Amino acid sequence: MHLKKLVVRNFRRLRNVVIDLASDISIFVGANNSGKTSVGHALQLFTGVGRFNIHDFSAELWAEIVAFGESGEEGDASLPKMEIDIWLEIGPDDVHRVIDLLPSLAWESTLVGMRVAYVPRNPAETRTRYAEVRQRALDAVAKNDDGAPVFDPSPHNLREFLRDRLHDEYELRHFVLDPARFDANMVAEVGYHPASVSGRERSGREILNGLLRIDFLNAQRHLSDSPGGSRAEDLSHVLSRFYGRNLEQKGEDIEALRALAASEVSLNEHLERVFEPTLKSLSKLGYPGLSNPRMVIRSALDPAKIMNGRDGAIVHYALGADDGNPDPPTLPDHYNGLGFKNLIFMVVELLDLHAQWLAIEDDRPPIHLVFIEEPEAHLHAQLQQAFIRKVMDILALKDEDRTHNTSQVVVTTHSTHILYERGFRPIRYFRRSRVQNVPTSDVLNLSVFYDSTDPDIRSFLERYLKLAHCDLFFADGAVLVEGNVERLLLPQMIANAAPRLQSTYLTVLEIGGAFGYRFKALIDFLGLTTLIITDLDSVFGPLAQDGEDAAHAQPEEAEPVAENAPALDADAEDMDDEDEDAPEAAGKPGKACIAGHPGAATSNQTLLQWLPKCDSVAALWEATAEQKTQARANDNDALVRVAYQCRTDVTWGDETLALAGRTLEEAFALENLKWCQHKDRKPLQLRIARAGEKDLTTLAERIHKRVQAKSFSKTDFALALLAEDPINWSVPTYIAEGLRWLETEIAPPLLDDNEDEEQPQGGGREPKADAAGDEVAP
Incomplete structure (x- = not known):
């Protein structure tokens, strides 16, 4: 027997959620204030531990409470209630323990359930008492010359009245649920009213507590290094x-x-x-x-x-x-x-709770549920992983106890190390509503994602996320980037182009164009707002042209860039590629080529299979904003936008052309062309020898060859750029536009309208002009 499902209604952020629990360990994750801890508080309150507060009602219900107090006897308003449905999965040997929860003699299921509702004792009498208290308060207030009270006394409305009298006006009631009257999402049939347990030999509270014991290891453990602290516990x-x-x-x-x-x-x-x-x-x-x-x-x-x-x-x-x-x-x-x-404290406390449960000799509850809040406090990564890996061993049952009893654990955490130690199955993701000013959440069961996703994609995601330790489940939004260069430069690019994103919680995944589409299923399931920053990755298409168009071709012997190849010596004389003047071979389909080559295609699987699903570079350049965006059909669906290199006006001397880079490095060099070709920019490895003697088309081709060369180190380029003053260079247009889109979607609004000034197309700043003596343009 184990606790299978919890359905919580109208309690804080949990307006109406279904939470599936694993038979051993479940891990609650989500952003702050998403409702993870509220589940434990709800179980405490609905099982009779502690008292409810008016603020435990979902905020959307406060207006209903006020309206009921102002309505007459004939009004349609009603007082809201809070509920929790507790579903247990049982085996054949457990039926005798749940006799009180069997809905009828015709019951045939593995589920039994109890609803605990916090309901008004008598709504009409509550309204009458509020009216009397309100009137007495008004009568006690001094009046002005017109006979009106000099101020409005409390309680101003029924909500304020219940703030101090909720326990007198509301009570807990228990009901037996019939699983045959519920669908797979635990939604009851229209008109279904569960049977009350009142009048039975045992009360509802006694029945529930006879089946389920709940203990808590709270996050505030107050351990201290200082002796004698008032809240510390040694x-x-x-x-x-x-x-x-x-x-x-x-x-x-x-x-x-x-x-x-x-x-x-x-x-x-x-x-x-x-x-x-x-x-x-x-x-x-x-x-x-x-x-x-x-x-x-x-x-x-x-x-x-x-x-x-x-x-x-x-x-x-x-x-x-x-x-x-x-x-x-x-x-x-x-x-x-x-x-x-902290580690020793938690182990001792868990053993203590476990031993107290096992020490119950008569009518021991068969299920022991332990909530552990944020075990990662003060623990380094390896200890976090060791704890979550072994916690069930600490609470393991032996011999006869194992047959008739169950230990279940719920862990709430913000630790990626804890999260990925267990994989997808135990994760329950608490997702906050995106509807403005609606503080509610829903709960997603990642075991459903695990079972419904292609095994190859699922295995890839689990391995990747475990290695990357990203905080995907705690973020406001995600940015999927092409590689290490984008990851390194993204914080500075955000500061330049979309500074309000610095006030959001972003997770950055380095996935590459070849694997980005594999994240689609997970992004869609979680409903995350996501920006994909990827490369055009232009290659010769099947219709690659010979002759004069072959001048744009990449030499056949060129190989993909080595990520950590040795950088060009910044102190050496500039040297162009050895084969600069050599005739270039005709392109073969699939080989890398400059973005503007006629008939060029893309090899980027994210652009082919996710957004915008175009195979030619020309089609990618013609794609509209709508084609680049995966829009929401519902409020909690994923919103995804892709950003890749498109043509922008590039000026060199007196010549201006619409050009696009194949990769970030090329796009950066073209959009910061004059600055990159300055002699002080040697560490960027983008300076071309005798650049002032070349026209713009030739210079773009040489930059393309330089970036594709084996001697070019992308990581060194990124580090060299970080060493430069960011006010001097512009963020490539495609990245700046993507970041501003993401900023619009997830960043808090500006406090001062004067700050919302139009930013330059290049990403927030125009490069400073070089000194007259340092001109490099022809």
């Missing part, structure tokens, strides 16, 4: 509490009683023995490892306080190797770092 206190609740205690251990009377040595041996399983559990997570001190439990040896007070058992860290010395040199627990403190 490990010694945690272990003393753990001992007091779960382990063999001194009153039942003759050896311990003798130790108390005899010697500190015997008592320490006792503590070592009873804590041995706990320390072994820690060892599964790689602690202490090779270079970290071992943890040792020492008694304070005050017989009146041992193991009962805050400082009854004190954690020490033994220095040096474990050579069997019963009394090694030690340091107290506050001398260890916060990371290991």
Whole structure:
């Protein structure tokens, strides 16, 4: 038996969500304020732990509450309610445990469910009481000469009235659900009313608590390095509490009683023995490892306080190797770092919660659900991965307990290291609504994506995301870039061309044109706003022309650029390609060519298979903004835009032509042509020898050959450009336009209308003119 599904309605951001839970571990991810923690709070409140607050109602319902207070008896307004449907999946051996939840004798299913609703006790009486309180408040206020109150007293409306009286006006009610009356999305038939459990031998709360125990390990663990902090909790206190609740205690251990009377040595041996399983559990997570001190439990040896007070058992860290010395040199627990403190704390707390559940002898709830909030606090990447990898081992059940009981874990996290350690299946993605001023979320089950996606694409995505550790599931938007150069330069390009994007949460994926389309399924599933920055990747098409048009062709012997090839020596004399004046071979289909070659095609699979689905360079240049955009059909669908090199006006001397680069480096060189050809720009590797003697067409061809040459290092180009003052160069037009589009979609609006000035086409800044003595144009 395990908790299969939760359906939450009208609770905070969770207006109406279905959450599928794995039988072992589920990982809740999403941007901040997307509702992950609210799920745990909802379970606490609906199972009777704590009190509801008026702010627990979804914000959209506040107007309904106010309207009901102002309506008359004949009005259509009604008081809203909050609900949670709890669905359990059971096996044949579990039927006797859920008798109270069987909807009828004709029940044939593996699901049983209970609805817990927080509903008004008597809406009409609530409205009457509000009206009376409101009137008394008005009567008590002094009046002006016209008889009107000098101010409007509280409560101004029913919402304010319920703010202080919600618990008196609302109550929890429990209902049995019939799975046959629900569809696959857990939506009930029209007109279906579940049966109440009132009047049965056990109350709804008793039935639910008899099946499900819920515990929480909160994110605010208040560990501290400083001694005596008011909110800090040291490990010694945690272990003393753990001992007091779960382990063999001194009153039942003759050896311990003798130790108390005899010697500190015997008592320490006792503590070592009873804590041995706990320390072994820690060892599964790689602690202490090779270079970290071992943890040792020492008694304070005050017989009146041992193991009962805050400082009854004190954690020490033994220095040096474990050579069997019963009394090694030690340091107290506050001398260890916060990371290991947090790890030890979580393990001890989990073992404590687990042991308390197993200690219930009569009518133990068969399901133990533990919520762990943000376990990554203070933990480095490897410890995060070790924890999430081994957490189920720590809570593993043995022997008979394994047959009749289930431990389930829900982890909420912002850690990519935790996320990708487990793959797609456990991920539950909380996605905030994009409708303006509507604070709601929905929940996506990544196991559905896993099962419905082509296995090759799915395996590629899992391996890539695990290696890249990107924060795709926590971002406002994504930027898919061609390669390392774009990734390195993107922050500066954003600052130049679309500075408001600096106030958003972006994730940047380096995917290349050959693999970008493989992200389509995941982007679509998550509904992310995405900009794809890719290359034209022009190649000779099947109709490549010979003769005079062959002058544009790339030599057959040219090979793709090596990413880390040695850069040209910035201090050497400029040298053009050795075969500059050699006749160029006719193009073969599939070979790289300059973008403007007649009949050129694209080899970029993203442009071919995703957007805009054009195969020729001419068609790509003619593509409209609509063709380059994957629009939304619904508010939460993905919105995707592609950006690639298109023709822009390039000026060299007195000559101006519409040209486009094949790659980022070419596009940058053409749109910053005069600046790149200056003698101080040698480190960029884009300066062509005797450039002033060449016409614009020839210069563009030489730049194309330079970028395609094996000696050209793209990474060195990016690093050299970062060393330049960014005010002196322009962002290539295709990237600037794409970034501004993304800025419009996801960036917060400008606070000052004066800041919204039109920016230059090249990306926000025009390059500074060279000094008169440094002119390089012909």
